[in-house]
Amino acid sequence: MRINRTLRLGMGALAITFAAAACGSGDAETADIAADGKLTIGIKFDQPGLGIREEDGSFSGYDVEIAKYVADKLGVPSDGITFVEAPSERREEMIVNGEVDFVVATYSITDERKAKVDFAGPYFTAGQALLVRTENTDITSVWSLNSSTKLCSVKSSTPAQNVKENYAKDTQLQEFSSYSECVEALLAGSVDVVTTDDVILAGFATQAPGELKVVGANFSLENYGIGLKKGDDGTRARINDALEEMMADGSWENAFEDSIGPLGNSELTPPTLDRY
Incomplete structure (x- = not known):
């Protein structure tokens, strides 16, 4: 599997950790909303290899593939997804206001953001x-x-x-x-x-x-997570299940290779799952 050497992602040492979430009764949980076969998901529209809106109106990128896989595991096919642009400064607002069901948009998990929204994952680590x-x-x-x-x-x-x-x-x-x-x-x-x-x-x-x-060498560690409504523990647990399955069945690796792999010629070591 190929990835640009300039990324310096340190994937060989990457451990993806999923917080065990007890299933709870969130307010209007995404899992319930998904029962009608539709989801609104926030992504980036302008990030090559991650989230791009193509000239024909379609969407491509690693985050897009993550979103599609998770949606499928929630019972929503690709044609039931409405992708909307999630600018960095509006991601929490969009989740809190119910404009999106969840966000997959190079969304780094931080304590400040966790005060407003919850995260599933992480599903990727960058720097x-x-x-x-x-x-x-x-x-x-x-x-x-x-x-x-x-x-x-x-x-x-x-x-x-x-x-x-x-x-x-x-x-x-x-x-x-x-x-x-x-x-x-x-x-x-x-x-x-x-x-x-x-x-x-x-x-x-x-x-x-x-x-x-x-x-320059990387000077931070950024864990990308899927942002969703705070307190929606049931959906967070289901998304974590989907991410774990995606990595275990090879779909994560395929999505990464197809979207970001073409950027270069270095080896990527798939992450080690450590769910607790």
């Missing part, structure tokens, strides 16, 4: 990195950032907060609504560097061959 123009030789790691650096990330994203709080407090941070906007600004020369998870950046780099590159 924060940097994306620069190919000719840039000044920025080689997060320690290269300084007060003259124009850094771009997304509003309400963990990468932006991580850099400002822990690495380069005086960096000129510019926050946009999407990473595709950041990448456009990077290509135009109006920002110097974009930061988010390595797997997201690698996808954008493939869209601009010879123009962009991923640099």
Whole structure:
């Protein structure tokens, strides 16, 4: 199985942990909503290899395949899914307001977010990195950032907060609504560097061959989970069951290879499941 060496995902040491959730009676649980054969799922529309809306209106990417598999295990076929765009700054709001049944959108599990929503998973582990123009030789790691650096990330994203709080407090941070906007600004020369998870950046780099590159060792650990309504323990347990089955039957590996694997030529070691 193939994946870009620049991702540096450390998958060989990855352990996917599923919290055992006691089945409870959540308020309007997704499992009940899914009984009519329909689900509304939030994804990203602009992340190559992860969540993309194609020109013909269809959707592709690793997160999309995760969503389809989970939905199927909840009794909802692909044609019963309505995919809606879930911008980073609106994911919790969309879940809380009932705009979506759950969110599969490179959604890092954090304590702050768990105060508002619940998570199933994680189903993937990434790490924060940097994306620069190919000719840039000044920025080689997060320690290269300084007060003259124009850094771009997304509003309400963990990468932006991580850099400002822990690495380069005086960096000129510019926050946009999407990473595709950041990448456009990077290509135009109006920002110097974009930061988010390595797997997201690698996808954008493939869209601009010879123009962009991923640099620096990873400087965070991001566990991607499926966000859903807080207190919906029954559905969370069923989604965890589906994720565990997806990894065990080879579907996880196939989805990853088909969507993100084409990014490069390095070996991926499938994660070890450790459910407790």
